[in-house]
Amino acid sequence: MKTQSLLYASVLALAQLGQCSPTPTRELERRDLISDAIHNLEDGLSAAANEGFDVVGKILTNLDNIVPTARPASVQDAMNGCQEILAPTGQPKPNLVAAIGQLVAGGLTSDSKSSLGGSLDKDENSFVNNNARSPWPPAYPRAGLHDAPYSISESALRAAIHIPSSFRYGARGAPQPIIMVPGTGSTGYLTFQGNYIPLLQGSNIADPVWLNIPEYALNDIQLNAEYVAYAINYIWGMCNHRKVAVLTWSQGSLMGQWAYKYWPSTRSRVTDQISISPDYHGTVAANLISPPGIAYPPSILQQQYNSQFVATLRSGGGDQAYVPTTNVYSGFFDEIVEPQQGDGASGFLSSSRTAEASNTEVQKACPFALAGGFYDHETTLANPVGYALLVDALKHDGPGKLERINLDSVCNNLLSPGLGLGDFLATQNNLLVAGVQTFLYHPLVLVEPEIKGYARGGSSGYGYRA
Structure with a gap:
């Protein structure tokens, strides 16, 4: 009682x-x-x-x-x-x-719970997209000799890729293709509709497609990563072998890192990963959200700070960059990912001998300035420092770097250029979407999913460091 x-x-x-x-x-x-x-x-x-x-x-x-x-x-x-x-x-x-x-x-938020259905039902938010054309070379069942096997059908993997009618497939003179990857409880469309979709679509900076991963990315992250690995090889194959960029939010950083580790064919086909509010070490907040003995969606349990999934990912070089990686996060205040300050931030990734990483806490980049104020897990997507670093990363080899950016100008803005109040509210809407979808998810689990065979023991041959 x-x-x-x-x-x-x-x-x-x-x-x-x-x-x-x-x-x-x-x-x-x-x-x-x-x-x-x-x-x-x-x-x-x-x-x-x-x-x-x-x-x-x-x-x-x-x-x-x-x-x-x-x-x-x-x-x-x-x-x-x-x-x-x-x-x-x-x-x-x-x-x-x-x-x-x-x-x-x-x-x-841009929606209330009762009005949320209108956003969820848009074609841009579909989990079943019609991508009839096939890439060359084939991206399935394997794009590379050392790639892990897929457990999801090619038709399902391909259906999660939303390619807008404006996409130019790497045509001559077109901007670089960029694949947008969502976070926990959201889709590519809902994650980026208030920020990088309007910033990039129709621009000369990058040409976006996005992933609407089934179950709102609440399922096993190992499965979610299959969608990322396939999308990289599919879009590369559809764009005349033009290298792609990858933009991730939240759990998307884990999906990308897992994909690079165990589908190494992807690494040579990606110029940059730009990660907003990443959690490469999971989050201590997940331990509070999901205390022992309570059933939750799998991906929430996997994002506990010392989960088996996180430990497996970070072992054997997975705590270092596989591709040039630009990480942007807020130390004040990410309500989902903690710690998120300094070199101990979950969003911090070390450089490797083959790929450099840059790590930017927006408050340190813009101290006492508008862009260095309060930004939460969601609204960091609209922070102007993140956008400036993305543009810089795509213009140069390696990750985005603050020393090439006019911080006096960038830091004097609350949002990325061109975004307004409606975009900010649409971005904040991700917390409502994630909360509702978490409550609706079924079946819930008490323990995180077992690590896939290809990732156990380090002797499978998959994911070697090239």
């Missing part, structure tokens, strides 16, 4: 949150209510299944009932609102359920 009471309190907090009007008194009441819910929710989740309480159903129902009570007037206003919710001064950080509810109520 205690568990039910705690969960009912948490659900009630979300229910009442949706009813609050945007007055100062109500705002204080709302924060107090959510503060109580923060401590109650995780205590109750572990016993919820045994006591038969449908906490997920109740949370989703109450998220449905939350509607924005205000809208930010500017990008700075929106950033301030996100900071007050995700990194409140002198208060404990909210759990993600509470944070999502507060963001929606504050008008800090």
